[in-house]
Amino acid sequence: MNSERHLLIPKIESGIVIDHVPAGLGAGILELLRSYAGLDDAQITLGLNYDSNKLGRKDMLKIIAPELPKKVLAHLSILASGVTIKRVDNYRVQGKYSLQPPDHIEGLARCINPNCISNHERQASARFTRLGETSHKFRCAYCERVFELDELDIVLP
Amino acid sequence: MKSDLISMNDLDLADIEHYLDLAHQVEGLPAQERVRLLAGRVLMVMFYEPSTRTRLSFESAMQKLGGGVIGFSETASTSIAKGESFSDTVLTCERYADAIVVRHPKEGTARLAAETASIPIINAGDGTNQHPTQTLLDLYTIKKCHGQVDNVRIAFVGDLKYSRTVHSLFQALLKYQGVKFTLVSPESLRLPGYLKLSAEGRQLDFDETDDLQAALAQNDIVYMTRIQAERFADIMDYEKVKNAYCLEARMLAGAPANLKVLHPLPRVNEISPDVDKSRFAGYFDQVESGVIVRQGILLSLLGVL
Structure with missing residues (x-):
């Protein structure tokens, strides 16, 4: 199984691997990464629909870049919290962690309530706060409605 | 500051x-x-x-x-x-x-x-x-009627989906001890799910019904609301529910003696004028x-x- 995967998506000497991406989210992550200056011309390999013990099917991205900037990770934590971020050096995984949902979101997602003032006044930049440490629910600071993290409308840079 | x-x-x-x-x-x-x-x-x-x-x-x-x-x-x-x-x-x-x-x-x-x-x-x-100032005056009225807010039994009636006075008061009452809620509305005007959450995002259960008469017998406060035509995107949806509830004096015959009927006003048809002179009417005291x-x-x- 592993050798087959290596054939499909080769190892990288150094860079970042985004693993355990739920199948179907890989293309969205690629679009997000490519919207950031500095990553728009980075070498990125996208693999789709691999077998996964954890998820059934998963996507995976490998990026030739020394690191992912904090803002990219913050953006990614909205789009795909739970993915695994691995830092690779000399073909070996040097460190990895599971990307957790953010506690606060500001300027990275739009409120999906069309009657929220943040969708009408330029000065009202949408921001959200997580309800509780284990929750994936977020309250809009303006309209005070509560949304699931995956309901939020991501704003690309 | x-x-x-x-x-x-x-x-x-x-x-x-x-x-x-x-x-x-x-x-x-x-x-x-x-x-x-x-x-x-x-x-x-x-x-x-x-x-x-x-x-x-x-x-x-x-x-x-x-x-x-x-x-x-x-x-x-x-x-x-x-x-x-x-x-x-x-x-x-x-x-x-x-x-x-x-x-x-x-x-x-x-x-x-x-x-x-x-x-x-x-x-x-x-x-x-x-509508926080309405909520504070609602709480003030409840306290005056019943001496306290803790342990009060309250029925919210009518437009629980769009009514900001309901949303605001409901959230305030969740901060008190032992408040019992009955949510009375047509199916299409139920209280939104995002309000029925604990501070940590846990889903809370509430007694939801469309039976106003039953709610009158079991509560200390009945908080009536207007079905708000201006909040409906489709006027046909409003027409279906606009007269869902009309509280009349005769319906209060078996109600607890200390029951108070509150309403943020204005009312349309949801409280008959014959309730105004009864001991149950509290809505002009709210004003x-x-x-x-x-x-x-x-x-x-x-x-x-």
Whole structure:
């Protein structure tokens, strides 16, 4: 199984691997990464629909870049919290962690309530706060409605 | 640092009780003493939506405290009609006044005003979200009727989906101990799920029904609401539910003796006039409480009490 995967998506000497991406989210992550200056011309390999013990099917991205900037990770934590971020050096995984949902979101997602003032006044930049440490629910600071993290409308840079 | 009153979500129980205590304190002050408290101060009312009670109640509250009131209650004759942004209007209005009361059809507008202005902002209703001064006067009325808010049994009736007075009061009551809720509405106007959450995001269970008559027998407070035509995108949906509930005096025959019927007003058909003279009617007492509670709020936010 592993050798087959290596054939499909080769190892990288150094860079970042985004693993355990739920199948179907890989293309969205690629679009997000490519919207950031500095990553728009980075070498990125996208693999789709691999077998996964954890998820059934998963996507995976490998990026030739020394690191992912904090803002990219913050953006990614909205789009795909739970993915695994691995830092690779000399073909070996040097460190990895599971990307957790953010506690606060500001300027990275739009409120999906069309009657929220943040969708009408330029000065009202949408921001959200997580309800509780284990929750994936977020309250809009303006309209005070509560949304699931995956309901939020991501704003690309 | 300035204080604002934007949402019940911003207040803990001690804050709420502080406002209720202030109202009680104001009620005990002689009128001739009250009228000196805000002499020389100016309140700006920015009303982007129609209002009778809230606007007049604030005007009455401010004038009885010796202050003046300026503002607008429709936007056609202001620079808003020329396309001025809300933020610019706030930045302008704050130069004329000591505090601003704002009502707006979009949710979150009062929050934006509070972030924009350097003077206190009071939310007088933002879309379907919050109406904190109405909530405080509702709580004040409940406390007057029943001596306490803890352990009260309350039925919310009618438009629980769009009514900001319901959303606001419901969230405030969740902060008290032992409050029992009955949610009475047509299926299409149920309380939104995002309100039925604990502070940590846990789903809470409530007794939901469409049976008003049964609710009358089991509650201390029946909080009636108007089905709001202006909140419906499709008028046909409004037509289906507009007369879902009409409380008549005869329906209160088996009700507990201390039951109070409250309503934020205005009413249309949901409370028959024959209830007005009964001992159950509490909605015009709410109107009176509104002035006292808003006086307490103004005095607190302007740093007098």
